[in-house]
Amino acid sequence: xxxxxxxxxxxxxxxxxxxxxxxxxxxxxxxxxxxxxxxxxxxxxxxxxxxxxxxxxxxxxxxxxxxxxxxxxxxxxxxxxxxxxxxxxxxxxxxxxxxxxxxxxxxxxxxxxxxxxxxxxxxxxxxxxxxxxxxxxxxxxxxxxxxxxxxxxxxxxxxxxxxxxxxxxxxxxxxxxxxxxxxxxxxxxxxxxxxxxxxxxxxxxxxxxxxxxxxxxxxxxxxxxxxxxxxxxxxxxxxxxxxxxxxxxxxxxxxxxxxxxxxxxxxxxxxxxxxxxxxxxxxxxxxxx
Amino acid sequence: xxxxxxxxxxxxxxxxxxxxxxxxxxxxxxxxxxxxxxxxxxxxxxxxxxxxxxxxxxxxxxxxxxxxxxxxxxxxxxxxxxxxxxxxxxxxxxxxxxxxxxxxxxxxxxxxxxxxxxxxxxxxxxxxxxxxxxxxxxxxxxxxxxxxxxxxxxxxxxxxxxxxxxxxxxxxxxxxxxxxxxxxxxxxxxxxxxxxxxxxxxxxxxxxxxxxxxxxxxxxxxxxxxxxxxxxxxxxxxxxxxxxxxxxxxxxxxxxxxxxxxxxxxxxxxxxxxxxxxxxxxxxxxxxxxxxxxxxxxxxxxxxxxxxxxxxxxxxxxxxxxxxxx
Numbered sequence: 302x303x304x305x306x307x308x309x310x311x312x313x314x315x316x317x318x319x320x321x322x323x324x325x326x327x328x329x330x331x332x333x334x335x336x337x338x339x340x341x342x343x344x345x346x347x348x349x350x351x352x353x354x355x356x357x358x359x360x361x362x363x364x365x366x367x368x369x370x371x372x373x374x375x376x377x378x379x380x381x382x383x384x385x386x387x388x389x390x391x392x393x394x395x396x397x398x399x400x401x402x403x404x405x406x407x408x409x410x411x412x413x414x415x416x417x418x419x420x421x422x423x424x425x426x427x428x429x430x431x432x433x434x435x436x437x438x439x440x441x442x443x444x445x446x447x448x449x450x451x452x453x454x455x456x457x458x459x460x461x462x463x464x465x466x467x468x469x470x471x472x473x474x475x476x477x478x479x480x481x482x483x484x485x486x487x488x489x490x491x492x493x494x495x496x497x498x499x500x501x502x503x504x505x506x507x508x509x510x511x512x513x514x515x516x517x518x519x520x521x522x523x524x525x526x527x528x529x530x531x532x533x534x535x536x537x538x539x540x541x542x543x544x545x546x547x548x549x550x551x552x553x554x555x556x557x558x559x560x561x562x563x564x565x566x567x568x569x570x571x572x573x574x575x576x577x578x579x580x581x582x583x584x585x586x587x588x589x590x
Numbered sequence: 591x592x593x594x595x596x597x598x599x600x601x602x603x604x605x606x607x608x609x610x611x612x613x614x615x616x617x618x619x620x621x622x623x624x625x626x627x628x629x630x631x632x633x634x635x636x637x638x639x640x641x642x643x644x645x646x647x648x649x650x651x652x653x654x655x656x657x658x659x660x661x662x663x664x665x666x667x668x669x670x671x672x673x674x675x676x677x678x679x680x681x682x683x684x685x686x687x688x689x690x691x692x693x694x695x696x697x698x699x700x701x702x703x704x705x706x707x708x709x710x711x712x713x714x715x716x717x718x719x720x721x722x723x724x725x726x727x728x729x730x731x732x733x734x735x736x737x738x739x740x741x742x743x744x745x746x747x748x749x750x751x752x753x754x755x756x757x758x759x760x761x762x763x764x765x766x767x768x769x770x771x772x773x774x775x776x777x778x779x780x781x782x783x784x785x786x787x788x789x790x791x792x793x794x795x796x797x798x799x800x801x802x803x804x805x806x807x808x809x810x811x812x813x814x815x816x817x818x819x820x821x822x823x824x825x826x827x828x829x830x831x832x833x834x835x836x837x838x839x840x841x842x843x844x845x846x847x848x849x850x851x852x853x854x855x856x857x858x859x860x861x862x863x864x865x866x867x868x869x870x871x872x873x874x875x876x877x878x879x880x881x882x883x884x885x886x887x888x889x890x891x892x893x894x895x896x897x898x899x900x901x902x903x904x905x906x907x908x909x910x911x912x913x914x915x916x
Contacts, residue, residue, distance in 0.1 A: 337717055339849075383896055392717045393663050394899045397856060400849045401895025408888035524728045524845070527721045535718055561736040568729035572710060575722065579713040 306557045308438075313553015314546065315442050316525075318449035319508050321545025323526035324533070325453060326500030328541040331530070332473045333493040335392065336384055339399040341501050341526070342519020343406030348372040348502030349509035349518060350414050353421050361424050361510075369502030376498030380491055388490070403519070410516040421509040445507050452503060453542055456496075460538075469493050473536065525549075528571045534584020543582055619864070623770055627763045637762040638834060643867075643874045644766075644773045645831045650854040650866030652823025655780055657852070658860035659789070660816040661796030663720045664711070665848050666727030670821035672843030673730060674700035674828030676741060679838040682750035689753045689760065689833065693772075696829035697822065703730075704821020708814035715799075715813075724845050731843040746839035760833075769830050776823050781863065783819060792816050824851075853895050859905030868906050 323341060330338045338344075352368035359367060379402060387395040427441040460466035468489055471479045480486045508518065525548055533544025548567045555566040574581060626640045649671050656662045678696030686692055711722050734741045741747055752760045760768065783789045791812050794802055802809055832838045841847060850873065858869025876894060881887040902909055 331717065335717070337721060383900065386900060390903065391663075392720070393657070393852070393856070394903060396663070396665065396717075396720060397849070397852055398896050398899040401853075401892040401899070404888045404892035404895070408886055408892065412886060524725065528725050531718070531721055531725065564732040564736065565729055568725055568732070571722070571725055572729075575710055575713050 306554060309553040309557040310550050311438060311442070311553070313550040313556070315445055315511065315549070316552065317546040317549020318446050319504050319511075319522055319545075320525045320529045320549050321453070321542045322449055322500055322504035322507070323522050324529035324541035324545045325456065325538055326497035326504070327523075327526055328497075328530055328533075328535070328538055329469075329500070330494055330497035332536060333469055333476075334384070334490050334497075335388065336395040336399065337392065337527075338384075338497065339396060339523070340379070340402040340406060341399075341497075342523035343403040343410075344372050344376055344498050344519075345501040345505035345508070345522065346410055346514075346516060346519040347375065347406055348505035349421065349514050350410055352506040352509060353414070353419055353514055356422055361422065365503075365506050368506050369499045372502035372505070373495040373499040377491060377495050380494040384494065385487070385491070407516050407519070414514070414516070416516060419514040421506075421514060423510040441510060445511060448503075448507065452500070456500070457538070465489075465492060469496075525552075525567055528567050530581075531571050532574050532581055534581025536585050537581070537583040540581055540583035623773075626770075627766060637766045639874065639878060641762075641766045641769045641830075641834050643870050644769050645827050645834065646851070646854060646874055647867040647870035648773050648776045648830070649824045649827035650851050650858070650870055651777065651780055651863075652820040652827065653851050654820075654855045654860065654863075654866050655783065655792070655823070656813075656816050656820040657855055658862075658865070659784060659796060660792040660813055661799070662712070662715075662813050662817065663717075664723040664817070664820075665720045665845060665852065666711075666723035666725070667821065667824050667851055668845065668847035669727035669730045669843055670700040670704045670824040671828035671831070671847065671851075672700075672734065672838070672840075673703050674825030675832035675838040675842045676734065676747060677825075678829040678832045679747045679750050680740070682753070683747065687753045689755050693826075693829045693833065696832065697826045700825020700828060701818065701822030704825070705818040708817035708821070709810070711817065712810045712813045724848070727843065727845055727848055731840055731845070734840045734843050741838075741840075744840060746837055746841075748837050751836040752833040765834065769834070772826060772830060776826055779819075780823065784863070788812075788815070849895075853898065855905075856903070857894075857898050857905055859907030859909075862905070862907040865905055865907040872906070 323345065327338055327341050330336055330341075348368045348371070351371050352364040355364040355367055383398050383402065384395060387398055423441055427444055428439055430439055460470055468479060468484055469492075472484070472486060472489055472493075476486055479489075504522070505519070508522065512518065526545065528548055529544035530541050531544070532548060533540030533542065548570055551570055552563045552567055556563040623644075627637050630636065630640050649667070653664065653667045656664055656667075674696040676696070677699035678692045681692035681695045682689070707726055711719060711726060714722060735744055737743070752765065754760060755768075758764060784792070791802075791807070795809055795812055799809055828842060831842065854869035854873045855866050856869070857872055858867065859865030873894075877887070877891065880890045884890070898905075
């Protein structure tokens with residue numbers, strides 16, 4: 302029984318890594334662009350399908366790098382065409398526009414690659430179970446977690462030590478001021494949007510290796526990512542990371558006891574958090590309100 | 591509250607001319623809706639399609655109380671719509687043959703959920719509020735999908751059908767009139783609320799929340815109340831929808847439907863009382879005809895979202911009324 306719980310908790314940690322990667326991208330975009338990017342799940346699935354197409358040519362490792370970057374490029378185009386025009390308007394409009402984009406992306410994926418699920422080939426050595434005595438954990442799962450940690454650490458380092466990162470953080474605090482001191486905030490927001498989409502893409506390729514590809518794969522991951530942001534606290538990237546991992550593990554542990562409740566528990570955690578501590582784990586009071 | 595009431599009563603009354611035009615418009619609208627079964631086949635429609643328009647319009651009008659008049663961007667109102675649908679369906683399938691009683695039960699279930707969950711959702715405002723409402727809505731979706739024994743799981747809830755009311759069989763046309771009756775009732779409730787001091791408080795919250803806080807008004811309570819009323823109206827619409835289809839689907843609870851309600855409101859015109867009716871007409875017709883023509887109707891729907899947001903943010907009614915807005 303204990304093993305069962307540990308196994309499910311570890312599984313939850315993997316799912317939580319996906320939630321966390323998604324939530325970090327969403328959180329970046331929410332912070333500087335002020336947009337709840339409903340199309341995030343769509344971009345994630347797009348990256349996964351691009352990786353599927355790229356793997357025969359550049360291999361898994363190449364696809365892992367190229368697909369998220371390509372998706373970031375698509376994100377840039379979408380930002381320029383649609384999202385950019387909505388920055389000054391009520392959040393309702395960007396929410397609805399990205400919701401529409403999500404429908405379009407999902408439909409396009411279905412039209413191009415078909416509605417059936419597809420597998421993403423991952424390198425053989427990652428597919429081996431790590432230990433045969435205890436429970437079935439493949440190298441890939443460990444790899445997912447390591448990569449999630451490394452990319453998040455990389456993001457935090459970039460936000461701390463590069464000029465772009467410092468500007469993004471400054472823009473989160475006070476966009477008008479950094480605009481006044483001569484930062485091109487439109488460019489900054491585009492770059493930030495792309496960065497968020499690249500993270501969605503990374504989550505997409507990794508998730509595809511684990512769960513396979515379907516046009517609706519983004520749907521299943523975007524809602525928990527919203528919850529991760531609420532639980533972790535809006536405005537805090539570290540909070541989004543923690544929130545993602547927490548709900549992932551909680552969902553995993555619930556699977557061990559009561560499988561039917563594994564999704565609902567995520568929302569219950571959010572409800573409890575909202576009642577006990579409305580600003581979330583690491584959130585600041587009164588941001589975006 | 592008192593302060594708002596004083597401000598509200600001091601506001602200029604609409605001029606008589608406006609009033610008369612409004613009444614004439616309402617009369618025409620009523621005539622148009624009552625005669626639908628007579629003319630709708632002539633334009634290639636059918637009574638059930640008209641019922642769907644009214645049901646979606648009613649839900650969107652309920653949502654609009656919160657969105658357009660109180661300024662609360664809820665992305666989870668399908669939850670209350672779906673709860674209404676499941677409540678009605680479960681009543682009819684298991685407990686009673688009385689259609690009206692089932693309708694009442696479904697509406698009460700959804701309204702109660704909105705009453706309980708509103709205060710939790712309003713703990714945060716702005717974008718955050720939307721995210722919370724989406725998540726709460728999805729919780730109900732997963733409950734409906736996972737609670738197989740009661741809800742029928744992914745396949746939805748079937749095995750019930752609307753029963754005659756006092757021996758009056760609910761054919762498509764008869765059912766349309768039932769829907770129209772409840773639509774009128776819902777509209778009347780919303781109209782009364784909006785023209786009461788309570789409604790003025792809602793609008794005041796939309797316009798300047800900070801100021802109301804300074805006046806000592808507990809804004810969250812009022813937003814929660816608006817949330818509950820709008821949820822109740824959505825639940826009524828959902829109950830009717832279950833009766834229309836003789837079926838309740840998990841999709842009735844899904845955030846996609848919440849998004850559809852929002853776009854209906856925006857399409858028609860957010861700040862306009864009848865806007866959602868116009869929006870629902872456009873939406874249902876587009877959905878109905880496009881899905882018959884092409885498999886890629888989701889793309890078309892997505893384009894409707896993007897284009898209406900980019901180019902017609904005021905909606906159809908707002909587009910026509912732009913000049914005469916105060």
